[in-house]
Amino acid sequence: MKPSTVFLFSGQGSQYYQMGSSLFQGNSTFKGYMNRLDERVQQQLGISPLYELYHVGRKATETFDHLPVTHLSIFMVEYSLASTLMNEGIIPDYVLGTSLGEFAAAAVAGIITADQAVDMLVTQVRYIEENCEQGGMLAILGNPAIFSQVPSIYEKCSLVSENYNMHFVISGSTGDLEKVAHDLDEQHILSVKLPVRYAFHSPMLSGIGSRYKTYLNSMNFQAPQISFISSLYGKEISRLPEAYFWNVIRYPILFRNALSGMEQSAPHLYIDVGPSGTLATMVKYNLAQDSMSQQHMVLTPYGRAEFNNIENLKQTLMLSKN
Numbered sequence: 291m292k293p294s295t296v297f298l299f300s301g302q303g304s305q306y307y308q309m310g311s312s313l314f315q316g317n318s319t320f321k322g323y324m325n326r327l328d329e330r331v332q333q334q335l336g337i338s339p340l341y342e343l344y345h346v347g348r349k350a351t352e353t354f355d356h357l358p359v360t361h362l363s364i365f366m367v368e369y370s371l372a373s374t375l376m377n378e379g380i381i382p383d384y385v386l387g388t389s390l391g392e393f394a395a396a397a398v399a400g401i402i403t404a405d406q407a408v409d410m411l412v413t414q415v416r417y418i419e420e421n422c423e424q425g426g427m428l429a430i431l432g433n434p435a436i437f438s439q440v441p442s443i444y445e446k447c448s449l450v451s452e453n454y455n456m457h458f459v460i461s462g463s464t465g466d467l468e469k470v471a472h473d474l475d476e477q478h479i480l481s482v483k484l485p486v487r488y489a490f491h492s493p494m495l496s497g498i499g500s501r502y503k504t505y506l507n508s509m510n511f512q513a514p515q516i517s518f519i520s521s522l523y524g525k526e527i528s529r530l531p532e533a534y535f536w537n538v539i540r541y542p543i544l545f546r547n548a549l550s551g552m553e554q555s556a557p558h559l560y561i562d563v564g565p566s567g568t569l570a571t572m573v574k575y576n577l578a579q580d581s582m583s584q585q586h587m588v589l590t591p592y593g594r595a596e597f598n599n600i601e602n603l604k605q606t607l608m609l610s611k612n
Contacts, residue, residue: 293557293583294383295607296519297375297398298573299368300564301389301543303427303459303484305360306591307348309565310367313589314344319377323370330405331362334412339363350591355485358415361390364565365411368394369404371563371588380561380603384526384552386519388451388545389490391564392538400515401530410535413505417498418488425489427461428470431480434458440477442469448492451543454575461489490539499540503533519552521545545569549576557582561603565589 313320328340335358342348342359354360368391372382376398387395390411397407427450430436434452437460438444447462447470460470471481489495511530520527522538524547549572552558560583562570567587574585586606588599 293559295381296384296386296552296558296560297372297382297395298560298562298564298569299372299385299387299391299394299398300562300566300568301364301387301391302360302486302490303429304564304566304568305354305364305485306350306565307343307352307354308350309343309363309591310371310589311344313371313374317374320370320374323373324366327362327366327369327404327408330408331366331412334409335362335415339366353485355487357419357487358412360485361411361415362408364390365394365397365407367565367589368563369397369407372398375561375563375588375600375603378600378604380600380607382516382561384517384519384558386521386545386548386552386569388521388543388569389538391569392521393535394563395518396511396514396530396535398516399518401511401513401518402509406509410506410509414498414502414539417502417505418495421497421501422488422495423463424487425461425463425492425494426467427459427484427486427490428467429457429459429482429484430474431457431482432474436474436479440470440473442466442473446470448489449542450491452546453572454546457572457575459484461492461494463489463494491542492540495540499536503536506535507532519548521548524548525551545572546576549573553577553581553583557584559583559606560585562587563589566591 339362385395393407397404446466447460450459452458524544560573570585570587
């Protein structure tokens with residue numbers, strides 16, 4: 291059976307300076323999409339994500355967490371990469387995003403336009419910065435059952451996602467996350483603070499809920515032209531409710547549920563179009579040993595393999611058709 295192609299779109303925490311820079315310098319299609327989206331962001335927000343990404347001499351290892359830039363940069367890179375792959379004849383049968391990545395997935399699926407997505411994200415950034423207290427997100431390298439076993443976690447923080455058997459993410463205030471990290475360290479459990487200044491997927495965003503949902507009511511959503519797998523619901527959906535894009539940043543991510551449902555039907559070729567290959571890694575650790583599915587990434591913080599990765603994908607797809 292020929293595997294179906296799935297594009298994966300990650301969210302906040304997967305970003306870094308210089309992401310996609312090799313493609314931007316060497317692929318005119320990718321560069322064209324990035325430039326056009328950057329113009330839209332400049333019109334709406336008065337900043338250039340491209341300048342911040344590529345032209346200020348930042349290194350990929352430096353902390354990159356300024357919300358207006360990271361939010362729009364992630365979308366721009368993912369939408370531009372997905373569009374570039376489609377230009378190369380790599381067409382997805384499904385799209386699957388997590389959190390912010392759901393905006394890019396919806397744009398690629400034709401539910402919203404790229405310009406609509408930019409406008410929605412610009413508005414979201416403005417509302418968050420105006421109304422929400424800063425916080426953060428913490429990745430924990432341990433069994434998700436820890437969430438209900440450590441009081442400093444379940445009493446103060448919110449569960450964002452259970453990514454695989456030894457990896458989950460929480461969000462909360464800066465002080466609460468520091469306390470959690472300290473408590474986990476005493477138990478020799480590793481945790482990593484993500485480069486995110488706000489507590490997405492938690493009540494700390496609730497201050498913008500009513501206002502953002504009112505804004506979203508003015509948007510027109512189309513039926514998906516590519517099958518849309520929702521990480522909010524953990525399954526394929528054919529219509530998005532008006533508040534959908536509020537709910538995807540406020541409530542938990544059910545990526546594992548969505549992946550499990552897909553794996554029950556047929557083998558898939560999962561292509562991560564996010565900056566870091568985050569979701570490809572999650573797929574790898576969630577697939578059953580006898581799964582015929584494969585996972586691939588295009589972008590990495592090391593950058594140099596990006597062109598080879600695209601060519602390898604094309605070869606993989608050609609072989610799967612034979």
